[in-house]
Amino acid sequence: MSLGKAGQIFVFLLFALAAPPVFAAEMTADAINSAQPSKKTLSNEKPTPAGVRLQVLLDRAHFSPGEIDGRFGENAKKALRAYAEARQLPSSDVLTEDVWKAMMQADGRPVMATYTVMEQDVAGPFLRKLPSKMEDMKEIPKLGFTSPREALAEKFHMSEQLLIALNPGRHFDRAGDSIVVVDTSSGGGGAPAKADRVEVDKVRQTVKLFDKSNALIGFYPATVGSEEKPSPSGTLKITEISRNPYYRYNPAYHFKGVRSRKPFTIKPGPNNPVGTVWINLSAEGYGIHGTPSPEKISKAESHGCVRLTNWDAERVAASVSKGTPVAFAESSP
Numbered sequence: 001m002s003l004g005k006a007g008q009i010f011v012f013l014l015f016a017l018a019a020p021p022v023f024a025a026e027m028t029a030d031a032i033n034s035a036q037p038s039k040k041t042l043s044n045e046k047p048t049p050a051g052v053r054l055q056v057l058l059d060r061a062h063f064s065p066g067e068i069d070g071r072f073g074e075n076a077k078k079a080l081r082a083y084a085e086a087r088q089l090p091s092s093d094v095l096t097e098d099v100w101k102a103m104m105q106a107d108g109r110p111v112m113a114t115y116t117v118m119e120q121d122v123a124g125p126f127l128r129k130l131p132s133k134m135e136d137m138k139e140i141p142k143l144g145f146t147s148p149r150e151a152l153a154e155k156f157h158m159s160e161q162l163l164i165a166l167n168p169g170r171h172f173d174r175a176g177d178s179i180v181v182v183d184t185s186s187g188g189g190g191a192p193a194k195a196d197r198v199e200v201d202k203v204r205q206t207v208k209l210f211d212k213s214n215a216l217i218g219f220y221p222a223t224v225g226s227e228e229k230p231s232p233s234g235t236l237k238i239t240e241i242s243r244n245p246y247y248r249y250n251p252a253y254h255f256k257g258v259r260s261r262k263p264f265t266i267k268p269g270p271n272n273p274v275g276t277v278w279i280n281l282s283a284e285g286y287g288i289h290g291t292p293s294p295e296k297i298s299k300a301e302s303h304g305c306v307r308l309t310n311w312d313a314e315r316v317a318a319s320v321s322k323g324t325p326v327a328f329a330e331s332s333p
Contacts, residue, residue: 047069200329231286277290290308
């Protein structure tokens with residue numbers, strides 16, 4: 001018996017609904033904690049337990065893969081190369097046995113944890129929707145998160161999709177509920193290592209921190225400049241560090257998509273255009289800062305500044321100080 005087009009679609013939907021989602025089925029704490037990253041178990045096409053485990057270990061070591069989503073994408077590969085470089089091991093897009101051994105020796109703790117949702121996680125206030133245009137943000141009293149789910153995902157450096165996959169059926173809006181999260185705590189405690197200089201690679205879209213001995217102590221994927229407003233060249237200095245900054249738009253910048261001819265101010269919050277931290281540089285209008293869209297780091301243009309995830313911007317801010325030099329390099333990709 002042959003089925004018409006409508007019948008074929010109906011059968012397809014029945015199978016699609018009946019089949020368990022591979023993403024959710026694989027993403028359990030036990031599967032992730034025991035995963036062995038390799039060429040076969042890491043994928044840029046879909047999240048895998050091995051991808052989550054590798055990303056968490058890199059994040060803990062301050063070699064950030066950006067948003068933890070379980071995919072072995074370009075940001076994770078950048079972090080892996082930098083990690084190998086810092087430990088004077090051969091650098092490659094492929095995870096080698098020597099690099100994995102070094103990671104396990106440095107931090108063999110489980111990468112998953114159970115977290116109890118707290119009152120402050122669900123207290124808000126939350127935005128109904130984040131406006132897409134800057135002009136529409138100027139009247140909002142606080143550029144907060146849009147939901148407890150977004151807040152929790154950012155708290156643990158995760159994508160919302162991964163948080164959902166780890167906790168099927170959860171709504172994340174009830175204090176006292178237990179959820180599964182990745183554990184990005186460094187475990188070492190104490191003050192963060194101090195950076196003697198910062199290097200911004202305009203081509204590779206990265207930020208590196210070096211200490212006084214010239215050791216690489218931190219690596220972060222970034223969005224650096226655009227054709228509309230390229231990032232500066234040469235070496236600048238950090239002049240100020242502002243947490244929970246206001247964003248002040250200057251119409252002289254002529255940003256694409258902003259039509260206002262008058263200056264305006266956007267109030268603080270994690271969804272502020274410059275996120276939760278602004279690190280001011282000694283060139284007018286330029287800085288290193290956070291973002292309301294961590295999933296777009298290294299994948300979208302900035303307005304000339306150096307954009308990081310909010311948590312990475314906060315890490316950089318904790319390691320630098322007023323006067324720290326920031327060199328803009330233009331290396332080959």
